[in-house]
Amino acid sequence: MYGQAVATLARVFGDITLAEDAVQDAFVVASDRWPRDGIPPNPAGWIITTARRRAIDDLRRSARGRELHEQLGAVAGGAHPTDDEYWEVDGPVSDDQLRLIFTCCHPALRIEHQVALTLRLLGGLTVDEVARSFLVSESTMAKRLVRAKYKIKAAKIPYRVPADADLPERLRSVLSVVYLIYNTGFDDPQRASLRDDAIRLARSLVQLMPNEPEVAGLLALMLLIESRLPARMEAGELVLLSDQDRTKWDQELIDEGHAVVRACIRRAQPGPFQLQAAIQAVHCAAGSIAATDWPQIIILYNHLYALMPTPVVALNRAIAVAEVEGPQAGLASIDTIAADLDDYHLMHATRAAMLRRLGQRDAARAAYERSARLAATEADRRFLAQQIEALVQDGAPT
Numbered sequence: 001m002y003g004q005a006v007a008t009l010a011r012v013f014g015d016i017t018l019a020e021d022a023v024q025d026a027f028v029v030a031s032d033r034w035p036r037d038g039i040p041p042n043p044a045g046w047i048i049t050t051a052r053r054r055a056i057d058d059l060r061r062s063a064r065g066r067e068l069h070e071q072l073g074a075v076a077g078g079a080h081p082t083d084d085e086y087w088e089v090d091g092p093v094s095d096d097q098l099r100l101i102f103t104c105c106h107p108a109l110r111i112e113h114q115v116a117l118t119l120r121l122l123g124g125l126t127v128d129e130v131a132r133s134f135l136v137s138e139s140t141m142a143k144r145l146v147r148a149k150y151k152i153k154a155a156k157i158p159y160r161v162p163a164d165a166d167l168p169e170r171l172r173s174v175l176s177v178v179y180l181i182y183n184t185g186f187d188d189p190q191r192a193s194l195r196d197d198a199i200r201l202a203r204s205l206v207q208l209m210p211n212e213p214e215v216a217g218l219l220a221l222m223l224l225i226e227s228r229l230p231a232r233m234e235a236g237e238l239v240l241l242s243d244q245d246r247t248k249w250d251q252e253l254i255d256e257g258h259a260v261v262r263a264c265i266r267r268a269q270p271g272p273f274q275l276q277a278a279i280q281a282v283h284c285a286a287g288s289i290a291a292t293d294w295p296q297i298i299i300l301y302n303h304l305y306a307l308m309p310t311p312v313v314a315l316n317r318a319i320a321v322a323e324v325e326g327p328q329a330g331l332a333s334i335d336t337i338a339a340d341l342d343d344y345h346l347m348h349a350t351r352a353a354m355l356r357r358l359g360q361r362d363a364a365r366a367a368y369e370r371s372a373r374l375a376a377t378e379a380d381r382r383f384l385a386q387q388i389e390a391l392v393q394d395g396a397p398t
Contacts, residue, residue, distance in 0.1 A: 020127050020142075021120075022055035023047065027146040097197070098174075098204050105173035106152075113148035114173040119180055120145055129184060132376055135344060167209065175218050175273060178202055182222050186229075198222060213267045217274030220260035224280035227253035238383040242289040254284045275304040294323040311340040315347055327354040345374035349384060356391060365391050 007019075026047045040046040104118040112134065119125045131141035178201045185194030202219040209215050231244035261281045264274045279300045286292040301317035314337045322330025331354045334347065341347035352367035365388060372384040 019051070019055065022051040024120075024127075024142070024145050024149060025054045026051035027149075098201050098208075101174050101177050101201070102167065102170055105170040105177070107169050109148055109151055111173050111176070113144055113151070114170075115176045115180065116141060116144050117148045118173070118177045119184075125184055135341075168212070171209070171212060171214070174205070175214060178205070179218060179222070179273070182225075186225070195222075195226065199226065213264050213269045214271040214273050216260050217264055217271060217277045220257045220264065220277035221273055221280060223253045223257035223260070224277060224284050226250070227257065227284060233379075236379065237386075238379055241283070246287065249284065257281060257284065270303060270307075272304060272308045275300055275307070279304070292323070294320050298324060311337040311347075312344070315341060315344075315350060319350060322354055322357075327357040330354050331358070343374060345371045345376070345380065345384075347371075348374065349387075352387065356387075356394070361391055361394060 029050055030043075030047060101118055105114045109117070116130050116134065119130045120127065127142050127145065128138045130145075131138045134141065136144075178198050181194050181201075182198035185191045185196075185198065199219070199222050202215070202222060205212075205215045206219055227250040228241075228244070230250060231246065231248040232239055257277065258281055261274070261277050264270075264277070279297055282293050282297050282300070297320045298317065301313065301320060305313050305317060315334060318330045318333035321333050331351065334351055334354070338347060338351070348367045348371035352364045352371060355361075355364035355367060368384055368388045368391065372381050372388070375381045375384060
């Protein structure tokens with residue numbers, strides 16, 4: 001029903017984002033009315049009609065800022081606050097976008113719902129893009145967003161900027177949102193400006209909360225990733241870290257990122273973002289892939305996994321293990337989490353590279369092909385096609 005309603009409204013209004021927002025709002029209304037009034041004879045038609053009305057209302061709003069206020073007010077129960085009521089000029093958060101992010105990250109919501117809802121409303125991401133950030137299906141994410149909006153309405157959660165004392169409990173969600181916004185700009189060239197937005201937001205957070213080391217860690221992480229981007233693409237094609245021209249790396253950003261990482265180390269309060277930044281700092285300090293301090297990277301990943309035991313962290317650690325102990329050890333590490341990341345194209349691409357190093361060309365090709373089917377961007381698919389072609393050449397008779 002969800003997909004049908006979105007497709008119908010997208011054809012009518014020519015705007016998939018507008019359609020998705022309207023359909024999600026319609027599901028929130030249905031979640032409130034149907035248990036009380038009964039399910040209508042034509043549920044799909046009811047959803048589409050309600051969503052169409054919501055979309056028309058949205059189109060009447062000319063400014064994105066006012067549109068966000070109205071959306072948030074509607075979700076909260078229909079009362080739209082005035083600008084003076086919504087924007088607490090004397091509050092602790094001065095950056096408008098950052099204020100909205102802190103506002104959405106209410107502790108009454110589950111953290112994944114806070115992050116998903118904020119990315120949807122404020123980051124401008126489609127439901128599918130948000131779903132990919134969480135490695136779940138579009139339908140699963142759509143249901144999460146509907147539940148989050150319904151929770152806000154049912155619990156009458158107020159949308160207002162938190163006071164100073166309330167900022168720390170929302171910080172984890174806010175940092176996750178900012179980093180995911182950055183990653184969206186990283187993966188999609190058409191949204192490259194999101195990277196600048198994320199770095200600006202991180203700088204604002206550092207000014208707002210200078211004593212929070214994880215805030216500094218997030219800023220350092222994004223600066224160091226950003227520093228290497230000039231060498232990541234060549235003529236529109238992806239370039240592996242091992243093949244990058246490191247003279248193209250932005251040394252000014254590297255110096256700033258290293259300085260922030262050193263300040264974090266002196267605080268001796270390591271957190272996930274600080275550890276990820278430290279890993280990036282090791283990469284940026286190396287003159288070549290061979291000169292990289294891989295044992296140190298493994299140590300950092302061990303600490304990171306202790307704090308954040310996710311399959312993605314384990315996958316990245318496996319890459320470092322392969323550099324130190326060889327591809328067979330790296331492959332063994334990946335096999336322990338492969339089932340958890342079966343829909344993650346980078347896991348299959350990583351397996352393929354290790355299988356190729358071991359001379360297992362048939363298995364490597366199958367893994368590359370699986371990765372290509374899962375890849376979300378055309379650049380990734382072209383890169384994987386090149387790897388498959390190179391694999392064929394490896395096995396060609398001389």
